[in-house]
Amino acid sequence: MLVKGSFDPAATEAIWRGRWEELHLGEADVDSPRPSFSIALPPPNITGALHMGHALNAVIQDSLSRFHRMLGYEVCWVPGTDHAAIATQNVIERQLAQEGTTKEQLGRQAFNERVDAWYRTYQGRIVEQLRRMGASCDWSRERFTLDDAYVRVIRTAFKELFDQGLIYRGPRIVNWCPRCHSAISDEEVEYREHHDTFYFVRYRSPDGGGGLVIATTRPETIVADVAVAVAPGDPRYAGLVGQSVIEPLTGRAVPVIEDEAVDPDLGTGALKITPGHSPEDFEVGLRHHLPTLTVISLDGIMMVPELPALDGLAVEDARQVAADLLRRSGALEREQPLVHQVGHCDRCGAVIEPLITPQWWVRVAELAGPAIAVVEEDQLTLHPPHFRRQYLEWMRGLRDWCISRQIWLGHRIPVSTCDRGHTFAWIEEPESCPECGSRVLTADPDVLDTWFSSALWPFTTLGWPARTPELQEFYPTSVLVTGFDIIFFWVARMVMMGLRFTGEIPFRDVILHAIILGADGARQSKSKGNVVDPLEMVDRYGADALRGWGATVAMGTQDSKFDESRLDGFAKFANKLWNMVRLLHLIHFPSGEGRIPWGSQPEASEVTIVDRWILSRLAHLVEVVTTAMTEFELGTAIEAIYAFAWRELADWYLELAKPRLQSHDRSALWTTRMALVTMLELLHPIMPFITDALAEQFEEMPPTLDMAQWPVASPAWLDPQAEAVLAEFQQLTGGLRSWLQDLGAGFGRQAPRVPISLTSTADPVLAELIRQCLPLLVPVEWVDSRVDEMDGVAPLVVGGTTVRLASSAASASPQIRTRMERELDQLGQLRARLEAHLSGPFATNAPEAVVQRERDRLAEASRREAALRSSLGI
RNA sequence: GGGCGCAUAGCUCAGGUGGUUAGAGCGCUACCCUGACACGGUAGAGGCCCCAGGUUCGACUCCUGGUGCGCCCACCA
Numbered sequence: 001m002l003v004k005g006s007f008d009p010a011a012t013e014a015i016w017r018g019r020w021e022e023l024h025l026g027e028a029d030v031d032s033p034r035p036s037f038s039i040a041l042p043p044p045n046i047t048g049a050l051h052m053g054h055a056l057n058a059v060i061q062d063s064l065s066r067f068h069r070m071l072g073y074e075v076c077w078v079p080g081t082d083h084a085a086i087a088t089q090n091v092i093e094r095q096l097a098q099e100g101t102t103k104e105q106l107g108r109q110a111f112n113e114r115v116d117a118w119y120r121t122y123q124g125r126i127v128e129q130l131r132r133m134g135a136s137c138d139w140s141r142e143r144f145t146l147d148d149a150y151v152r153v154i155r156t157a158f159k160e161l162f163d164q165g166l167i168y169r170g171p172r173i174v175n176w177c178p179r180c181h182s183a184i185s186d187e188e189v190e191y192r193e194h195h196d197t198f199y200f201v202r203y204r205s206p207d208g209g210g211g212l213v214i215a216t217t218r219p220e221t222i223v224a225d226v227a228v229a230v231a232p233g234d235p236r237y238a239g240l241v242g243q244s245v246i247e248p249l250t251g252r253a254v255p256v257i258e259d260e261a262v263d264p265d266l267g268t269g270a271l272k273i274t275p276g277h278s279p280e281d282f283e284v285g286l287r288h289h290l291p292t293l294t295v296i297s298l299d300g301i302m303m304v305p306e307l308p309a310l311d312g313l314a315v316e317d318a319r320q321v322a323a324d325l326l327r328r329s330g331a332l333e334r335e336q337p338l339v340h341q342v343g344h345c346d347r348c349g350a351v352i353e354p355l356i357t358p359q360w361w362v363r364v365a366e367l368a369g370p371a372i373a374v375v376e377e378d379q380l381t382l383h384p385p386h387f388r389r390q391y392l393e394w395m396r397g398l399r400d401w402c403i404s405r406q407i408w409l410g411h412r413i414p415v416s417t418c419d420r421g422h423t424f425a426w427i428e429e430p431e432s433c434p435e436c437g438s439r440v441l442t443a444d445p446d447v448l449d450t451w452f453s454s455a456l457w458p459f460t461t462l463g464w465p466a467r468t469p470e471l472q473e474f475y476p477t478s479v480l481v482t483g484f485d486i487i488f489f490w491v492a493r494m495v496m497m498g499l500r501f502t503g504e505i506p507f508r509d510v511i512l513h514a515i516i517l518g519a520d521g522a523r524q525s526k527s528k529g530n531v532v533d534p535l536e537m538v539d540r541y542g543a544d545a546l547r548g549w550g551a552t553v554a555m556g557t558q559d560s561k562f563d564e565s566r567l568d569g570f571a572k573f574a575n576k577l578w579n580m581v582r583l584l585h586l587i588h589f590p591s592g593e594g595r596i597p598w599g600s601q602p603e604a605s606e607v608t609i610v611d612r613w614i615l616s617r618l619a620h621l622v623e624v625v626t627t628a629m630t631e632f633e634l635g636t637a638i639e640a641i642y643a644f645a646w647r648e649l650a651d652w653y654l655e656l657a658k659p660r661l662q663s664h665d666r667s668a669l670w671t672t673r674m675a676l677v678t679m680l681e682l683l684h685p686i687m688p689f690i691t692d693a694l695a696e697q698f699e700e701m702p703p704t705l706d707m708a709q710w711p712v713a714s715p716a717w718l719d720p721q722a723e724a725v726l727a728e729f730q731q732l733t734g735g736l737r738s739w740l741q742d743l744g745a746g747f748g749r750q751a752p753r754v755p756i757s758l759t760s761t762a763d764p765v766l767a768e769l770i771r772q773c774l775p776l777l778v779p780v781e782w783v784d785s786r787v788d789e790m791d792g793v794a795p796l797v798v799g800g801t802t803v804r805l806a807s808s809a810a811s812a813s814p815q816i817r818t819r820m821e822r823e824l825d826q827l828g829q830l831r832a833r834l835e836a837h838l839s840g841p842f843a844t845n846a847p848e849a850v851v852q853r854e855r856d857r858l859a860e861a862s863r864r865e866a867a868l869r870s871s872l873g874i
Numbered sequence: 875g876g877g878c879g880c881a882u883a884g885c886u887c888a889g890g891u892g893g894u895u896a897g898a899g900c901g902c903u904a905c906c907c908u909g910a911c912a913c914g915g916u917a918g919a920g921g922c923c924c925c926a927g928g929u930u931c932g933a934c935u936c937c938u939g940g941u942g943c944g945c946c947c948a949c950c951a
Binding site: 002005006007191198214215216217218261262263265266267271272274278279280281282283284338340341354384386387389390393394397484485487488515519521549552553556557558559560561562563564565566567568569570571572573574575576578579580581582583584585586587635636639642643650651654658662734737738740741742744778779830833834837840841842843844845846847850853854857 | 877878880886887889894899900909911931932951
């Protein structure tokens, strides 16, 4: 198995995906006595394949799932996909446009077939991508927001809200997208900066008097004005309030009114009121019981038969024409450039046209209250915490949610009206009116906002509205992991709906992770060509490497540029792990297969200081990783494991233990195995493939580490003495290596060893370690010369230890001399700084421990300085 | 207009209840194909931790004010 000296991710991953499936690893058992841990996967939109943002999302959830399995939880991670009505429709419409056709030409049925084909393709792709990344979802519970059961659930939820009066239909001003030909919600409006013209237009009095001047960016809507409003008490217009002025395009008289919404400092302080085409004006109109006029069609075309010059024009064109008309009539007094924000459809980019149309609304005031309370009371926690405030402010300022869409794709609004005017919601499509029995029914033509169905996801996937065992066992879910861009679209609404329908929060913790940008720093999008396919990354670096990357960026608070080099680093790490286990494996089985045995536990007398050191480091690691994983800090966890595995276990412990391992030293074998296996267990949630493949090389392991118990370190392993000794040893080794490098000493196998002598140490344990182990790491050999016989030899001083290069060549080496002089210089500066520091107020004000540390450093510096001086003969 | 986040090595990013020697990956330089690994080893170069004040014995870290970048919210026509 480990014959090859390099890790082959593709082969390993295929094997382990198969094993996990055979073990039904992801399948949750509702009857399990274990405590439950559950996650509802944010169902990816089936608008296309997954990108690196989805990969990150899946990695976090899978790591948490596996971690909790190891902690002994029954884990239920429900996967699925979202039909994403308006988004998918747009994608397919764009595709049709490229083919030179439209959905209308195609017809409903052919269009639907097209959509189904699309869904089939991408559903498969998405599931494949998740599997390849190692996602241990419960595939037996996979859901799609358009499947039959889900449809029924949505109707149930809708009917309930409808019957309770929380859903109503009414003509109100909405964000209308003329391109999508549909209303959209406030959240789907994206504001962009526009550089437009501010037109100052005079409305005269009926008697020909001066009247007043209003300022507007939309002169084409003057024909729909029903009033002019000024701020209450504005002295400039005092005489006009209650009078009329003449709208200058068609000459209608409109009243001058007062309203608090008018800011006297803006424009001229007089505001034309156009309730049919402006949300603010609509409100003013309601307050003053003004009529509404509509002059723009659902296609964004002017409808003003009384003014043929404008009639039939697109809004943009009509604006120029209207300005022209006003200019010629002299009513346009002034024009100035204006920078302001204009709403666009976030799906297609078209400019939003506020229009009055009948739509379906959710009364959110009643739903928002509990959703605010659970966050205020910390029943539900957002991570990172600054999102809490964002959530609360949005929730508090919430206006009714427009949930009807006039598009083809999506869940139908389950409402019909009979010919006698009875309107009712249903779950199964009815044949007759439940009130009067009439069989002449008209079904509502609209479909639902995708987010209405998404809002029900966490409990619907567990079987709601039935009181299923799944719901009992796994709801509320434990944690929700999603990108912070959909906190309002989705998270907030799930909280409202969850509380409404189940009486419980839908999840306890919400992890809002970064959005992954393309390497160019822009949002990933197909049109920009900066989308990275996770599968491509898996093919190139392996799934574990991709997951390692995911762990490091998991809790970033910013958008994160995708950095492929991080995957490269983790691919190399995986290879390193492979070889670390291979080292031990080759000792037991030099030429074949076999499982590494535990061997017997060593006697205390067999345990060396190096063994004690690595176990102490291991104990720290268990502590750090456990805490980090519990707090969702995957980045902290993997960095700690990486540093331990490579920088401590491989670089130092294994190098030092090699000869003992080769002679089958009981303590070395046992310690190596303990360190390796524990490290693999800690790493398994994040990098499951390689860790399972390597754990399999050991005896007495479970079929997968998911079934292993999360490691607990023995407190007895903590060993400050061993850590202190090794720290000095490491420093000494590093120093010696530098010197030898300067000397040009060869490190090759046949290179001659440089003679050194140990002239003093404070600590006998350290002395023994140095004698035994230094030559394992550095090409040196011990000679026993007395110091006074070694004229001018170069000393290396670390702590209480001095090692001398016992060679005249060494001391004569100009590089060594230069290095010594440089070091002496640095030490002088350091000493001066420390002395100054310690003689100042620092010594009296700082805590004793800190001061003592500085004193120790000063002593160390002085000692080294003296040794160098004597050696340099100065 | 309000709010939030970020500014640290060439690039992408960690980090710190304030302690004087700030880290990782990738990249770069030199040497080494050393019996687990060249997807490797060793040594190294590279940082006024955005700027200016303040608090403090001590600030990259805390406070205030700037600057720059990004995001969210908002009915200023």
